[in-house]
Amino acid sequence: MSEKKVVRRRKVRRKKKQKTIDKKIWMIIGGIIAGLVIVYLAISVFFMSHFYINTQINGKNFSGKNAAAVENYIKNQVADYKLTIVEQNNMTDAIEGSDISLVYKENSDIEDALKKQNAFLWPQAFFSKSSAEVTIEVGYDEAALESKIESVQALNQEQTDPQSAYPKYDGNSFVVEPEVYGTKVDVDTFKAKVKDAITNFKSELNMMDEKCYAMPKYTSESPEVQKACDAMNNYLKASITYKMTNQNVVVNKDLISGWVTYDDNMNATLDESKVKEWLREFGKTYDTVGTTRSITTPGGKTVDVSGGTYGWSVDEAAELTALVDSIKKGEVVEKEPAYAQTAATHDAQDWGTTYLEVDIPAQHMWYVVNGAVQLETDVVTGLPTPERETPTGVYSILEMKRDKVLTGTINPSTGKPIYQTKVDYWMRVTWTGIGFHDATWNPSFGGSRYQTNGSHGCINMPLDQAASLYGMLSTGTPVIIHN
DSSP states (O other), X not given: OOHHHHHHHHHHHHHHHHHHHHHHHHHHHHHHHHHHHHHHHHHHHHHTSBOOTTXXXXXXXXXXXXXXXXXXXXXXXXHTOEEEEEOGGGOEEEEEGGGGTOEXXXXXXXXXXXXXXXXXXXXXXXXXXXXXXOOOEEEOOHHHHHHHHHTOGGGSSOOOOOBOOEEEEOSXXXXXXXXXXXXXXXXHHHHHHHHHHHHTTOSEEETTTTTOBOOOSOOTTOHHHXXXXXXHHHHTXXXXXXXXXXXXXXXXXXXXXXXXXXXXXOOEEEOHHHHHHHHHHHHHHHOOTEEEEEEXXXXXXXXXXXXXXXXXXXXXXXHHHHHHHHHHHTOEEEEOOOEEEOOSOSSSSTTXXXXXXXXXXXXXXXXXXXXXXXXXXXXXXXXXXXXXXXXXXXXXXXXXXXXXXXXXXXXXXXTEESOEEEEEEEXXXXXXXXXXXXXXXXXXXXXXXXXXXXXXXXXXXXXXXXXXXXXXXXXXXXXXXXX
């Protein structure tokens, strides 16, 4: 045999041998794959009646368990069920299943959860957790549960109402004062939460977390409270300084903080009634009309005089409007208050150094200009009876007229004035008819004449003195009349 034939035969034998080996390899691979498929299918069949690995039901791990195992577990849990009620002040109460005859009611939730599981996708369970929520239906004795609820400590202690968070002035600004939780139980909510906890087979009920207590309307997290603080603090930006005698009166945040308030819906407002009340006291302090003031006569006699119409008087209505406006705008200003009436100075003797003075017991008067007596004379004042006496107090000259006819009150029996008298010089002190004037019918002035032949309240003067005074005097001049 030739060498070429030998080589050819060897190659044929090698090819046959290789085919045999390849066939065996494929048979082995096929066997492995078939085995794996069988194992996969067997496991899939298993998970048709069992839950995946890493499966939790109602928070409990039931990996590889069947529905019966889950149900048996739940039945055992119901038998040992206890609901712990966590109250305030570290108090707790418990309601046990046996207290209320708690029983488990079978349903299809567990089987339904298992059916939702795709048995052929079981490998994914190794890479992710799966969970299911099932309803655990239970039955219980309603009356027994009601009795257990009513015995809870939180319902049998003193009930205190909650306090909402609110704006509080800390001496500088309004800040949120945190809420205070009371101990008053919202009974309807509490009962509903207990029943819900039992129905859903919960082991704990935290009364505060579940809002079983009466809750404050606003907490420190409520935007309404911070908004109210911001609005109230805007008012505190204002500072109004009243330039008064010897001292300044400042309306700033210390005062304004007591004037701003808020309603039940946390709407901040400026309480104008409180501003008005403060202005009333401010007026009482700085108004001088009718107050008691001291005067020393040119002769050295010192007396107190009160009453009258002259002096400072704050226009409280006008100033209320101005002050409220300044506060709302947050203005910082220095000012005098609005006055309904002014006087010569803010000194204790607010009539200044130019004035008329009448001393009734002395029956004498002076006209003082810039502290110096320019005219003085004896006078006759009103008859010292309630109807005719000359009123004391501090007044001012209201009008000046020549050739004035003085008219008395009407006599009821005649229907005519009790007198009608013409005077050359009239210097009015009150709108009720009191004034300085000449009295030519008087034979004398001064002394005690007024006690028997006094006027109807006016200050009677000699004609020449009345003329001189009229020539020097002007309306608005203060008049002090005293005993």
